[in-house]
Amino acid sequence: xxxxxxxxxxxxxxxxxxxxxxxxxxxxxxxxxxxxxxxxxxxxxxxxxxxxxxxxxxxxxxxxxxxxxxxxxxxxxxxxxxxxxxxxxxxxxxxxxxxxxxxxxxxxxxxxxxxxxxxxxxxxxxxxxxxxxxxxxxxxxxxxxxxxxxxxxxxxxxxxxxxxxxxxxxxxxxxxxxxxxxxxx
Numbered sequence: 227x228x229x230x231x232x233x234x235x236x237x238x239x240x241x242x243x244x245x246x247x248x249x250x251x252x253x254x255x256x257x258x259x260x261x262x263x264x265x266x267x268x269x270x271x272x273x274x275x276x277x278x279x280x281x282x283x284x285x286x287x288x289x290x291x292x293x294x295x296x297x298x299x300x301x302x303x304x305x306x307x308x309x310x311x312x313x314x315x316x317x318x319x320x321x322x323x324x325x326x327x328x329x330x331x332x333x334x335x336x337x338x339x340x341x342x343x344x345x346x347x348x349x350x351x352x353x354x355x356x357x358x359x360x361x362x363x364x365x366x367x368x369x370x371x372x373x374x375x376x377x378x379x380x381x382x383x384x385x386x387x388x389x390x391x392x393x394x395x396x397x398x399x400x401x402x403x404x405x406x407x408x409x410x411x
Contacts, residue, residue, distance in 0.1 A: 272333040273382045279329050280389040283354060283375050286323035287366075297359040297366050313352040330354060334381040353378050367391055 290298055298319040302312045317327050327344055332353040336342075342349040354375045359365045366374065370392045377386040385398030 272337070275333045276377065276382065276387055277395050279332065280354060280375055280387060280395055281393070282325050282329050283320065284389045284393055286320040286325045287356070287374060289323040290320060291363065291366055295363045296361040298356070299361055300356070310350055313350050316352055316356060317350070332377060332379070332381065335379055338381065
């Protein structure tokens with residue numbers, strides 16, 4: 227028998243209901259204390275995944291420019307299906323260079339939307355907006371801090387994530403803080 231030990235006197239010793247209740251309460255308190263930490267770890271992991279997605283898109287766009295001699299010339303139309311067409315065009319343009327449809331999806335936004343099935347053609351979307359450049363091969367590289375891709379929603383706490391020409395990734399609030407002059411005393 228588990229939890230029951232026979233003493234030499236022949237009497238059975240077991241955990242009382244009160245002792246079991248105390249253990250369950252302690253476990254409950256510890257789990258409640260750990261929930262914010264687990265949530266913070268999940269949010270940080272999603273931000274890191276989002277940054278990895280931006281880096282993959284950056285590498286693919288760089289390879290596209292090297293192979294084709296210009297930035298992908300994909301314009302947003304004005305039809306009812308313009309957003310879907312735009313998303314599909316960007317996905318198709320960079321797929322030969324590695325990114326899949328999932329690379330275009332921010333994991334935090336995916337969770338906020340209830341994890342829709344990405345294999346369904348109704349759920350095609352891009353969570354990262356590409357900057358538009360002209361068709362000259364050097365234009366995307368003209369300014370070292372020109373954004374190439376940016377998150378379409380601010381879901382990571384410090385504004386939308388942005389990847390720049392030099393491959394660095396930052397968020398909107400950090401960029402704005404660096405760009406604004408420091409207050410004079």
